[in-house]
Amino acid sequence: MTFFSWTDRQPLRVAFSRRGGGDVSLFVTPEPDAVQLGGGTAPIELPAATNMEAGVMSAADKLKLDNIASGSFASVAQLQASTIEAGVDFVRTAGYGAPGDRGAALYARSALEPLHGGKVQSADGNWWALAEQTVTPQMFGATGDGAQDDAAAIKAACDFGVATTAKVYIPQTESGYRLGSGGHTIILSRDLTIESNGAELIVDHGAATTFSFEAEAVATPSYQGSTTRGEDEITVDSIAGISPDDLIAIDSTKVWENAWFYVQREAHVVKEVSGSTVSLGDPTVFTYAAASDGVTLTVRKPVALSVQGKLGIVYPLTQAGGPRVIDLIYLTGATLEGLSLIDRHRRMGSGPDPLFANWCIDTTIKDAFLEGCRYPINISGGSRNTRIENINSQFCWHPIDFNFGAHGGLVRNLTGRQNHATVNAHASFDIAYEKVRCTNAEGANLRSCGGRITDFRFVSTKSLGTNSMIWQSISFISEYAAGSTTDMAQDFDFVVDGVVMKCPNATNIAGCSLWAGSNLRSMTVRDSQFAGLLNGTYTPDMIVTVEGSILQFIRHRGKKLTVNGGRIMKAHASIPASLHGAANAAYEGVFGQDVSFNHCTIEGHDYVCQPGHTTSWRYTGALFENIALDFFTPDGTDSADVIAFLTAVTYRNCTMPGTNTLNRTVIVNGARQTLGSGVDASFL
Secondary structure (H helix, E strand, O other): OOOOEEOOOEEEEEEEEEEEHHEEEEEEOOOOOOOEOOOOOOOOEEEEOOOOOOOOHHHHHHHHHHHHHOEEEEEEHHOOOOOOOOOOEEEOOOOOOOOOOOOOOOEEEEEEOOOOOOEEEEOOOOEEEEEEEEEEEHHOOOEEEEEEEEEEHHHHHHHHHHHHEEEEEEEEOOOOOEEEEOOOEEEEEEOOEEEEEEEEEEEEEOOOOOOOEEOOEEEOOOOOOOEEEOOOOOEOOOOOOOOOOEEEEEEEEEEEOOOEEEEEEEEEEEEEEEEEEEEEEEOOOOOOHHHHHOOOEEEOOOOOOEEEEEEEEEEEEOOOOOOOOEEEOOEEEEEEEEEEEEEOOOOHOOOOOOOEEEOOEOOOOEEEEOOOOOOOEEEEOOOOOOOEEEEEEEEEOOOOOEEOOOOOOOEEEEEEEEEOEEOOOOOEEEEEEEEEEEOOOOOEEEOOOEEEEEEEEEEOOOOEOOOOOOOEEEEEEEEOOOOOOOOEEEEEEEEEEHHEEEOOOOOOOHHHHEOOOOOEEEEEEOOOOOEEOOOOOEEEEEEEEEEEEEEEEEEEEEEEEEOOEEEEEEEOOOOOOOHHHHHHHOOEEEEEEEEEEEEEEEEEEOOOOOOOOEEEEEEEEOOOOOOOOOOOOOOOOOOOOEEEEEEEEEEEEOOOOOOOOOOEEEOOOOEEEEEEOOOOOOOO
């Protein structure tokens, strides 16, 4: 450290010591009139003093002298205004704007200008790089006072974390961090970790997504040839830059679901590359043709974002808009724990969508609280293998929304209260639900092309609208592809196990029903209780199995139906015509090529035994109670000789309607019975 004479600016030898009470003593030889610290915009001036005696300094100058002597500065601005001796390699600030503002940091001398935002240039032209393993937004100028726009500072902290592997820590503040701007993209070239202890991000803008976390691109090959659904290889013009474990995203212009106009998208892990072939970790979901389907590819590094601790995203009552806050794009293995996503307005259907995942693989979201938003957690864009666990939601439209071809999701331990629908998974594939509890919602909408539902309980006292199968009723929908151009007919299996739905105020029995869509290969229902099981269009190859369940009706139009145990009991006058089409509006019952009722109770139906398209019906050990039996198809199209086999069947208070016009044969305990117009029902 060099001092200069006040009069002739000649260097002087200076020694420091401390006397009792902590005062700084400065000893100068030879004795000057005054002493000044050279360089900078705010020099320290010392009044004249006798040799070996300290002059009287102001308190501010004492602090400056202490800082320089120890390599510490009150703020970044003071560091910028100072000249630092060549032998000093590290300096520290007591804050970013002022001491104690949580922006205190260690800086290391850098020979070159750092390539990240954690840098300061001192007055002598030297660069100082932030040298912390954990950084806060305050080190980049955030205040956390709820007034200043802190979005840019949070982005800068994240960019620094990516550049240096430092962890980003967002400390809780009394007023939260105001997000007053959007469009902040963080490109991840390596994994990034963000932690918090309960900080709140206060949304206060109507622009684009606040923060987009996007994996770095490594290649953009051109798609070649064509790919058939289920294949695990694609052909490209060049494999340059592509490595195993990279993420490859497939996009196209081909619409596969016409109700929402979703185009074909999916994400895959690169397994191998060779020649012009990229091998994928999983089979493709769709069929592609390069020329006609507008296929484009992008390859991204396999990087992840980790958010840990407790971090809240809040839309205050003063916020009219609803921009997204976090977009996850092309990430592999992202984990978000402890999020709170809250819209104070509780706007539900017109509310915000705070969190989106597009083209992501192996994402985990857990221990989250959701309130008042539209789609607080939205898994989209062909994202694959998403796990969502331990979620508490209230007053949301769809707390969790799988869409746009999401594939292989799992929702476990979800508790919902007064949501519009618990989970919505329209136009998605193989979504599984486990341990879901929902009260006083307007719908369940657990929809997926294939998948399973295990241990689901739904109780609602709300009145459900009529003809509201999709949006406002309590509906299990295994496939939603109205008007679809998909080539995936009958390619999925759906399992329902341990589902109980109770809605005493339902005005439409479809409100508590399970819908078997036309793309299903099989449907299995075990140990469940709800209104009914329906498949709305004739699907000749569908196989349905019902075991140990209590249903009000079954509306089956497929290849095979097997009912083992349980009860089928009628509690409503009829199935609404909207559920089974105008041509079949006059009756309910079952169509099937191979139908069996084994050791179950069938109670109170008007037309339980209509075997349209049937070649074999079997009732074994069944109990029929209070039924008007009709063993004929109403339109008379069935030409089979024997239409039903009844073995060890018990009847109680059953009758024949007496309107049959065609002779049919029924085998009752091995004996043939011919039924015709005005048939004698004495055999019952």
